[in-house]
Amino acid sequence: MLSIKIQAWQDGVNMEIGDNVRIYKCKISAEGRSKNNHLIICNGADVQNTNFSYFGSNSTIRLGEYVKINAGAKTKTSLQVGSNTTLHIGKGSLLSNSIIICTTDFHPVINEEGMRLNPDKDIFVGENVWIGRNAYIGKGATILSQSIVGAFSVVTKSFSQENILIAGNPARVRKEKISWTR
Ligand SMILES: CC(C)(COP(=O)(O)OP(=O)(O)OC[C@H]1O[C@@H](n2cnc3c(N)ncnc32)[C@H](O)[C@@H]1OP(=O)(O)O)[C@@H](O)C(=O)NCCC(=O)NCCS
Secondary structure: OEEEEEEEOOOOEEEEEOOOOEEEEEEEEEOOOOOOEEEEEOOOOEEEOEEEEEOOOOOEEEEOOOOEEEOEOOEOEEEEEOOOOEEEEOOOOEEOOOOEEEOOOOOOOEOOOOOEOOOOOOEEEOOOOEEOOOOEEOOOOEEOOOOEEOOOOEEOOEOOOOOOEEEOOOOEEEEOOOOOOO
16 A cells, blocks of 8 residues: 655655555655755565655665554654665564654864764664654664563663664663564
């Protein structure tokens, strides 16, 4: 099933959609002069009420096989990318409502020398990661396989272990050697 609203200017977004994919009430938007952006949704993914937003160029949002995004009509989840970044969600991961995952801060933070301190960075979510409702995952974050991100958590950095529960603001490791089931 495909139900997508597309808002794009210039080059738009190149889409690769796998087999047996369900996309329901999703929106894809690419702003301004953006170009060369990609959306890849692999086989068996099931995505609803999700916004895919491209705020720059040369970026990719990739959902692995069997990723499920189970957001509601009034509690949409948003996947957002800036320039030259990849936002990867690994196979079998489960995302809840009102999540924001974003590879850019939008506005530059600049030091005395005029150098940007907060460049856009990739985000990597491994396989079978469960992301609880209202989580915010920012630029440069890595969350490895079989992990859980607690509800309302703010993830601002990379975690190097698999099978962990991270939670809080800023998110930190709360439990190790855990797993979860759907
Ligand atoms: C993470 C979660 C699953 C609980 O797992 P759990 O194994 O029962 O974890 P616990 O409640 O024992 O918490 C362990 C520690 O993490 C903390 N913690 C757990 N969830 C947290 C959260 N979302 N934010 C901040 N801290 C959290 C607990 O306070 C506890 O801290 P302590 O060790 O200092 O006492 C649950 O809190 C959660 O966030 N669920 C998400 C639910 C959701 O979004 N469902 C949507 C449907 S997909």
